[in-house]
Amino acid sequence: MCAVDFKTRTMRAYLAPLTAGLVLLALLLVWAANERHQAQMAAFEALREESFAVSAALEGSLQVGIRRGRFMQERFQALLDNVVTTAGIRFVSLQQPGAWSFAAGEPAEAIGGLAGEGQRLDENVFVYWRTLRLQEAGLGHGAGPGSGPGMGQGQGHGLRRGEVRWAEQTDGEAKGEQLLVVGLSTDRYRRALDQARRRVWILLGVGLLALLGTLGAWFATLRSRALTQRLQQAQARAAHLEEQSLAAAGLAHETRNPLNVVRGLAQRLAEDRSLPAATRERAEAIVEEADRATARLSDFLAYARSRPPKLENVDAGALVRRVVDLFRPDCEAAGVRLDVQAEPLRLRVDPEQFQQVLLNVLLNAQAATPAGRSIAVRLARGDAGAMLEVRDEGRGIPEEIRAHLFRPYVSGRAGGHGLGLAIVKRIADAHGWRIDVESRPGAGTRVVFGGLAAEEGSAS
Structure with missing residues (x-):
C-alpha cells in the first residue's frame, strides 16, 4: 500500500512539470506561427509601400512634364524605360482606356481587367495598380491618330517593352482617368520571408532547448528527491528490521537457556535405569527434540546476527x-x-x-x-x-x-x-x-x- 501511494505521489509530482512544459510548448508554437505571420505581413507591406512610392514618383514626373508642355511620346516612353531599369521593378504600364497605352519591362499579360486601386501577390511578381487623373492627359506631337508605331484601341493587354498603342481620341477622351500598374519582383519579399523563417526556427530551437533543459533539471530534481525519500524509507525499514532481528535473536538466545535445562533433565531421566523403559524412551525423545530445536535456534541466531566477513x-x-x-x-x-x-x-x-x-x-x-x-x-x-x-x-x-x-x-x-x-x-x-x-x-x-x-x- 505504501509503495502504491509512493508511486501515485511520484506520478503526480511529474505530472505538474509535464503539463507546464506542454503549455509552454504550445505557447512557443503559437508565438512562432505569429512571428512568421508578422514577418510575412511586414514583407508584404514593404512591397506595397515600394510600389506606391514608384507610382507616386511616376505620377509626379508626369504631372510636371504635362504642366510644362514638354511630354512627347518619346519622352513618355523613355521615362517608363528608365523606371524599369531600377532593381526590383519588373514592369510599368500606364493607360487611358479607349485612348492610349504605354508599357515598359517584362511581359505583363496579367494586368488586364484592373480598375481602381489594389494589389496582388503572384508567384514571382507583386502587382500594384491605382487610378491617376493627369492634367491635360493628351500627349503632344503626334498624339492623334496614325502617329505611333501601331493603331487600334489600346486596352493594356499583352504589352511588351517599348510598345505604345495609340487610339483615335477626342478632346473628351483625352481628359479622364488613367490606370498606372507597377510590377515588382518578389525576390526581396521571399528573401525576407526566408530570413524570418530561419530566425523563427533558430529562436524556436533555442526556446525548445531551454524548455527541455528546464524540464530535465526539474525532472532530475524530482527524481533526486524521490530517490532520497526511497533511501530514507529503506533506511527506516532496515533499522526496523535490524531492531526486529536483534529482538528475535535475543528471544532465541533466552529460549535456548531453559531449553538446555529441559534437555539436561530429560537426559538424566533417560539414563536412570531405575525408571521404566517407556519413561526412558520418552525422555530420549525429549532430548532429540531439544537437540533439533537447539540446532534451529543456532541457525536462526547465525542468520539474524550476521556479521561482515573478516577477510x-x-x-x-x-x-x-x-x-x-x-x-x-x-x-x-x-x-x-x-x-x-x-x-x-x-x-x-x-x-x-x-x-x-x-x-x-x-x-x-x-x-x-x-x-x-x-x-x-x-x-x-x-x-x-x-x-x-x-x-x-x-x-x-x-x-x-x-x-x-x-x-x-x-x-x-x-x-x-x-x-x-x-x-x-x-x-x-x-x-x-x-x-x-x-x-x-x-x-x-x-x-x-x-x-x-x-x-x-x-x-x-
Missing part, C-alpha cells in the same frame, strides 16, 4: 579438505560416497564463514542423495578467479522451490527449516561471490560459487 589470506584447499573430513563419517553412515578435489589455492576469505558455506551446502546435498550415490567437492582456478563446486547425484530441486531457494524458511526436504541456504546466500553476497545452481529432478544438483579472489602460487 584473511588462507589456504582454501586445506579448509575444504578439513570440512570434507569432518563430514565424511555422516556420509558413510548414510551410504553416500564423498569425493574431494581441492587445488592448493590461497583465497582472501573469512575462514569461518567459508567453512560454514561449504558445510551447509554439503548438508543439503547429503540429505537429497540416496544411498549408493555420490557427492563431489571441487576447488579449482577458473576464468574469473577461483571456483568452489559441490555436485550431488540426488533427487534434484523442484522448479517451484528453485526460484526461492535462498530465501529464509524455504526448504525442499522434510525436516528442513530453510535457513541453511539463506545463510549461504548472505555470506556469498558479503564476499562478492556469484552463485549458480543447476538442477533437474532425478538428475542431481550442481552448486557453483564463482568469483573467489585467488592468489597465484600454491599454499604454504
Whole structure:
C-alpha cells in the first residue's frame, strides 16, 4: 500500500512539470506561427509601400512634364524605360482606356481587367495598380491618330517593352482617368520571408532547448528527491528490521537457556535405569527434540546476527579438505560416497564463514542423495578467479522451490527449516561471490560459487 501511494505521489509530482512544459510548448508554437505571420505581413507591406512610392514618383514626373508642355511620346516612353531599369521593378504600364497605352519591362499579360486601386501577390511578381487623373492627359506631337508605331484601341493587354498603342481620341477622351500598374519582383519579399523563417526556427530551437533543459533539471530534481525519500524509507525499514532481528535473536538466545535445562533433565531421566523403559524412551525423545530445536535456534541466531566477513589470506584447499573430513563419517553412515578435489589455492576469505558455506551446502546435498550415490567437492582456478563446486547425484530441486531457494524458511526436504541456504546466500553476497545452481529432478544438483579472489602460487 505504501509503495502504491509512493508511486501515485511520484506520478503526480511529474505530472505538474509535464503539463507546464506542454503549455509552454504550445505557447512557443503559437508565438512562432505569429512571428512568421508578422514577418510575412511586414514583407508584404514593404512591397506595397515600394510600389506606391514608384507610382507616386511616376505620377509626379508626369504631372510636371504635362504642366510644362514638354511630354512627347518619346519622352513618355523613355521615362517608363528608365523606371524599369531600377532593381526590383519588373514592369510599368500606364493607360487611358479607349485612348492610349504605354508599357515598359517584362511581359505583363496579367494586368488586364484592373480598375481602381489594389494589389496582388503572384508567384514571382507583386502587382500594384491605382487610378491617376493627369492634367491635360493628351500627349503632344503626334498624339492623334496614325502617329505611333501601331493603331487600334489600346486596352493594356499583352504589352511588351517599348510598345505604345495609340487610339483615335477626342478632346473628351483625352481628359479622364488613367490606370498606372507597377510590377515588382518578389525576390526581396521571399528573401525576407526566408530570413524570418530561419530566425523563427533558430529562436524556436533555442526556446525548445531551454524548455527541455528546464524540464530535465526539474525532472532530475524530482527524481533526486524521490530517490532520497526511497533511501530514507529503506533506511527506516532496515533499522526496523535490524531492531526486529536483534529482538528475535535475543528471544532465541533466552529460549535456548531453559531449553538446555529441559534437555539436561530429560537426559538424566533417560539414563536412570531405575525408571521404566517407556519413561526412558520418552525422555530420549525429549532430548532429540531439544537437540533439533537447539540446532534451529543456532541457525536462526547465525542468520539474524550476521556479521561482515573478516577477510584473511588462507589456504582454501586445506579448509575444504578439513570440512570434507569432518563430514565424511555422516556420509558413510548414510551410504553416500564423498569425493574431494581441492587445488592448493590461497583465497582472501573469512575462514569461518567459508567453512560454514561449504558445510551447509554439503548438508543439503547429503540429505537429497540416496544411498549408493555420490557427492563431489571441487576447488579449482577458473576464468574469473577461483571456483568452489559441490555436485550431488540426488533427487534434484523442484522448479517451484528453485526460484526461492535462498530465501529464509524455504526448504525442499522434510525436516528442513530453510535457513541453511539463506545463510549461504548472505555470506556469498558479503564476499562478492556469484552463485549458480543447476538442477533437474532425478538428475542431481550442481552448486557453483564463482568469483573467489585467488592468489597465484600454491599454499604454504
